[in-house]
Structure formats: structure tokens, C-alpha cells
Amino acid sequence: MTDDLPVLRGLLASGAPLTWVFTGDSITHGLIHTRGARNYVDHLHELIRGDAGRVQDTVVNTAITGWRADLILGDFARRVTHWRPDVVTLMIGTNDCTTQWLDPVIEVTAFAASITEVVRRARDDGGIPVLQTPPTVDLHHAPDRARIGEFAQAVREVAAREGVILVDQHAAFTAFSEGTGPGNDDMAWGLLDDAFHPNAAGHALLALGWADALGFDAVSSPVRTDLAARVAVARHPQWPPA
Template sequence: MDFTAEEYERRDGARLAEMLAGPPLTWVFVGDSITQGVSHTHGSRSFVEHFAERLRGELGRVKDAVINSGVAGSTVADLLPEFHWRVGRFAPDVVVAMFGTNDALIESEGGDRAFRYDLGQLVERSRDLGATVLLQTPPLVGAGDARDPGTIAAYADVVRSVARELGVPLVDHATLWAAAGSPEHAPVAWLDDTVHPNARGQHELALALFDGLGILDAHSPVCSLQLDVAAAG
């Protein structure tokens, strides 16, 4: 059955809440090094790991599978040829995607148009598997990074646009990070370098995801975790 964007938006927004109260789910996270949660966390949890602990440890959904298919350096264009390996073979119920940080480095005319098309393909292929999709805007980068702040903002706008046009639920990290930092740059205390979130930044990503899914709880140990992390130098 083909749905309009409005129908998808109504269905999937409510569907995620219903799914969290139902049978076990398989969650597949796709993205780049921010999703992979590589060395910049210095042994602390990534936002995907916080999510797994909140879901399986605190909410008692012990049979849910949380799979991290984030790959450092990846773009959404890199993902598509590898879609079966990184997404399809897991038969996901939910696909959570965050792209744009590396995509914004591609020097080509119309790069944002290609990004829009590829992101739409990711949504459609995931839906073809029967999965519900949740999109995330990339967080802002720090001052001095190779990425132009305006380009990052433009790519975040593309994610918002694709979410709106295809009726996909959205977690808008870029807007939240701009409110906590500056309109163009991430809060320094949330970064390990100019682009990678540190332990505090990863926790902030997790909190935004929890809020978007309706599972944020100030009394939860995961949600209320206090991280005193030195700012990037």
C-alpha cells in the first residue's frame, strides 16, 4: 500500500510509541563515526549504547536487539551499495539514521541535491523491508573545523526537508546543539575535537533521542547521568 507523506507521518509517529509497548524489536542504527562511537568517547558509552541500556536495562525490553552499523567516514552514498550488509540482513523493525557530517565535505556542485536523493533512497529501502525510519540531523561542529558552518546547516535542512516530505519522524540535534552553543557552532564542552562528540556530547545525543521517542525520564540513571568532561583543547 502506498501512503502519502501525511499518512506516513501520522502512522509512524504513533507507531513508534506502540512498538515500544509491544513485542521485541530489532533496531538498526546507521551513520558515520558519530554513530559508531569511536575513540572520541574515551571508553564512555556512545549514544547508541546509552539507548541500548535505557531500552534493555531500564525499560526491561531485554529481547530487543540494538545493532550499530555506523561506520567511521561514511556518507549516505557509501551506505546504499552496502545496504543489505549494514541494514537489510538484520530484518530491522526500526532504522535510525544520522548522516550529513561527512556528506557536507563532498566538493561537488549539487552535492546537497545528491544527498537529498540518497537519503530518500535510504528511507524507501528501509520501508521496503517493513521498517519504521527515524531520521536525525547531524550535530553542529566546532569552530575551526574543515566543514563550513553554512554547509552543515544546509545539510541539516535537507534532512528536515526529507523527513517532512516523506513523513518520517525526526530528531533535530542540529537545532538543539545551536541552542546550547551558538547559531553556527557546537558547545565546546560537548566535543572531543572539532567534529566528534565526547562523552557529554554523546549523552546529549541520547537524551534528544529519548525525548523524540517519548522515553526520557529525569529519574532514570541513564537519563540523569552527570558527565564532567574537559572541553576539547
Template sequence: MQRIKARLQSEQPITWLFYGDSITHGLCHTNTQRNYVDHFHERIRGEMARIHDIVLNTAISGQTTKNLIAEYDHRVTKRIPDVIFLMIGMNDCAQNELNVPLPQFAENLDTLIDMNTKLGTDTILQTTCPVLPGGFNLDRENSFNDYMQAIRDAAQKHNLPIIDHAKLWQSASPYAHINRMSDPFHPNAFGHAAFTHLIFSELGILEPQSATSQFAQTHAMQPESQPTS
């Protein structure tokens, strides 16, 4: 993450691109409220006054890694990004017509990372919000963790920064998880605020006096405290 933090210390404008599926697309399930990319835009170009930065969201609902590779030229290459946030896997892991088998998913991650590297962009990998436990969406619940681990493995393999939302959310209370979801696998506006808090924290841009940081802090996901013996 140091390369990204160094970019933020420079006055050189940055083009940020968010790439993924419906969770990053951030429509409908936020009920007209802001998604995490919107909060990032407000923090970077508003509160931090990096007015020449560009924040792009080319995520599309219903997508898998296959789509991200097939549509890369239009949705990434032509945008000339400096930094790409990649959050994908919720549809890949679905045990239905969307499924991308786990070995293929890992290979597709390698392909996307290599494409980003050839483009000269920095990649930040992200895991996503866990599926609500309890059998609400077994298509995804039973395979979700394996796909998130593949993302962690890719980060380690390619020496890339990772923002591990899934790990944090799974350490929190079930009530906190439910309160931040629109349905079994889409976050609501509060869930997007929780994403925002971890992203800001990892990038070192969480500022107690900023309105976006305060809102994100209000809905931040916190590990469930363990009882003392």
C-alpha cells in the same frame, strides 16, 4: 513518533538498528566511554527490561550516503530491523574528496528512506552535532546547515519523525557546545550523553529514576536563556 511509541508499549520484541558514520560508530572520540547507542541499549534492554529487543549499530567511520546505499544489503537488509535511526551528513557536506553534492545528498536520503520502507521498517531521521564554529573545520562548517536542512526537508516530505540534535545544539551556548566535542565535528562522551537525552525525550522513555536518564540529563544540551528586556 507515535508508531515508535506504540511499539514500545507492546511486548513484541523490536530490532533497533543505528545507521550512519563515525558519529554513530562512536569509537575513539568517546575515550573508552559509552556512545549514544550504548546508552540506548542500556535503557531498552536493561532498565526497561525489554530483554528480547535487539540493538544493532552498523555505522562505519568515514561514510557518506553513497556508502550507506552501496552497503545496505549487508548492513541493513540482513539484520531485519524494525526501526532504523539514520544519522548521516557530516561527511557528505565536507568540501573535500568525501563531498556528496547537496542535490545528490537529498536524492540519496530519498533512496535510503524508500529502501527502508520496502523493507517494512520504520525510519527515524536525525540531524547531528554542529561543527564547532570559528573556522576550526571550514570544509564542513560553511555547508553543514544546508545538509541538515535537507534532512528536515526529507522528514517533512516522507512524513517521518526527526530528532533534531543540530537545532538544539545551535540554540545552546558556545561553551556548552565546546564541552561536548572531541574535535571540531566529533562529539565526546558528554556529547553522546546529550544525544541520548534528546532521543530519550523524543521517544518518551526519559525516566528521572533511571541511571542512564540521570547521566544523560547531567549532560543535556539546553537552549541558551535569552536576556529579558
């Protein structure tokens, strides 16, 4: 158990209204690649304010497509502080890790330093930080993001060092393909719309991972039932398409 998790559970038990801010890149932004379905923040909005009955809570999504950790730090007042959040969830790293589209390339140590600074600023603003590792990438079609595993590991290490709640989405996406058939090894085909953007089922898995890590797994929830069904169906995709 992390240092922050008991604090968060105490806040939830108090019944006080909370403001939840989710920020990051296009995965959290959640447009286009769900093909009109809800993204994971939308699902969590329904879980928190619907199934959990926390109707006075506020759920805000400030993620922007193409962004990186350093960009979020440069716009932290708007992305985070402005909303006076009680909980700040960050998923980042998919763009930071590219070796093709950035000059200079972002080193893992610099990325880790940025993540640590996000944690510090969130806490200075009175919020509880939550870190998510980025999902896996289809490296056959996005070889420039071959360092994604190193960046996910950096997020894990910052979370462990700083006592931050961690949602290991990278591990969940890695485990998803196990046993799904030849050619699917280490490739979460059923969860991706392209090389690195989750599809509707991928967003369902992201929402379930976040809910489990933050203690919403015990909620009697039609949302959770629906999300689990979406993931189960996606686990045996027909790939490549006929």
C-alpha cells in the same frame, strides 16, 4: 506528530521484541572521541534493554567511520536489511557536506535524494525509519564543512515530506552554547572532542535527544538521570584549555 511515531508507540505498547538498527558515520560508530566512555548507541542500548525492561529487544550499531549516505545505500543489505530491523535510525551528513575531501562535491539535492531512498528502503524492508540531523561543526577548524547547516536542513525537509520521525541533533547542539559565556556563541565546546566528533558529554546529549523524540522520556531511568548530569556539567567548559 509524525506518521510513524504512533506506529512505533503501538509496537512498544504491544510488548513484542523489536530490533533497532543504528547506522551512519563515525559519530554513530562512536569510537576514539568518547575517550573510553559509552557512545550514544551504547547509552540507548542500556536505556532500552535495561531501564525500559525490553530485555528481548536487539540493538545493533552498523555505522562506519568516514561513511556517507551514498555509501550506506551501496551497502544497504549489510548495513540494514541483513538485521531485519523494526526501527532504522540514520545519522549522516558530516562527511557528505565537505567541499575539500570529495571529488566531485556532493550537492545538497543529491544528499536529500539519498536520504529519501534510505527511508524508502527501510520501509520496504518493514522498518520504521528515524532520521537524525548531524551535530554542529567547529567551522574555525573544519571550514570545509561549512555547509553542515544546509545538510541538516535537508534531513529536516525529507523527514517532514516523508512523515519520518526526526531527532534534530543539530538544533540541540546549536542551542547548547546559548548563555555559556563570551566566545561560545554557536560553538558547543563542551560537547566536542575535536572539530566535529562529539565527546562523552556530546554522546550523552545525542542519547537524550533520541530518547525524547521516540517516547522514552517517560521512562523512570537512572540512565537518563546520568546523561542529563553529564550534559549539565559540560555546559560550562573552560575554553580554551589552560
